[in-house]
Amino acid sequence: MATLSSERLAETAPFTHCGLDFFGPFKVKERRKKRKTYGLIITRLSSRAILIELLEDMTSDSFINALRNLIAIHGAIxxxxxxxxxxxxxxxxDLAKNMRITHHYPDIKFxxxxxxxxxxxxxxxxxxxTARNILKGMGEKHGGRLSTPQLRTLLYEVMSVMNSRPLGVVTEEQTPLTPNMLLTMKSQLTLPSPCVFEKADIYSKKR
Known part of the structure; x- marks a missing residue:
């Protein structure tokens, strides 16, 4: 096995060094039409924390918007x-061309x-x-019946579950270190109770 890259071992702010890729597509329902959307998963190389963005298509413009969102939330990359x-x-x-013209966009090494x-x-x-496996357990198999906001909420909860996974060996004496503890400084994240759903709730207007 080769030695790890310097980005994997650097002690830096969250998402200073990251890797990313698209996954999907996911079908969403808007009124009577169905269309495809895609997820963009961004992972911090050192702690393996993730961020998931829901995008309308796999274009450079959509990716740049997601990148601007990431920089606005977590700072420079x-x-x-x-x-x-x-x-x-x-x-x-596009970013390299913009830097040559304005000299204002942050210098990001691809x-x-x-x-x-x-x-x-x-x-x-x-x-x-891992994200796909969690989505299957959370009901993404009912694809095409969720709206864009509902799918975005589902992806954010998937992100929370994945960022709550332990990074080391779990023991009874110590609380395991998780990516969420490094990002939020909180040992536990509690989501609102989803109550109890029945099969008929999948087809109802109010979910």
């Missing part, structure tokens, strides 16, 4: 690792994996599989 998707490469070219090398993106590919 130094490094982004991703594959060579046209959306990521297009966003990199590190692209070689083509057809999904194994080099294991940092986020494994987290995408």
């Amino acid at each position: 130094s490094t982004i690792r991703c594959d060579q998707g046209t959306d990521f490469v297009g966003a990199f070219n 590190t692209f994996n070689p083509p057809h090398s999904s194994n080099m993106g294991g940092v986020w590919e494994r987290l995408i599989r």
Whole structure:
């Protein structure tokens, strides 16, 4: 096994060094129409904390908007690792062009994996599989019946579950360290009780 990169070991603010990728699609319902949406998973390389954004499409514009959201919430980003998707490469070219013109956009270093090398993106590919497994257990199998706000809420709760996973060995003597403890300084996150749902609730107007 090769040595870990410096970004994986650096003691920095959350999401200073991160990796990301799209996953999906997810079908959402808007009135009588159905359309596809996509999730963008962003993981901090050192603590493996994640952030999930719901995007309308897989374009450079949507990715840049999600990137601006991340910077607005968590501050400046130094490094982004991703594959060579046209959306990521297009966003990199747009940001580089904007920097040359205005000199105001933060300098973000993009590190692209070689083509057809999904194994080099294991940092986020494994987290995408975990997110899919949680979605299956939370009812995403009823795809096409959720609205965009409902799916966004579901993805945020998936993010909370994944950020509550222990980072080390769990023992009875110590409270396990989790990504949420590093992000929020809180040992536990409690969500409002979802009450009890029946199968008929899936088809009702008020969920």
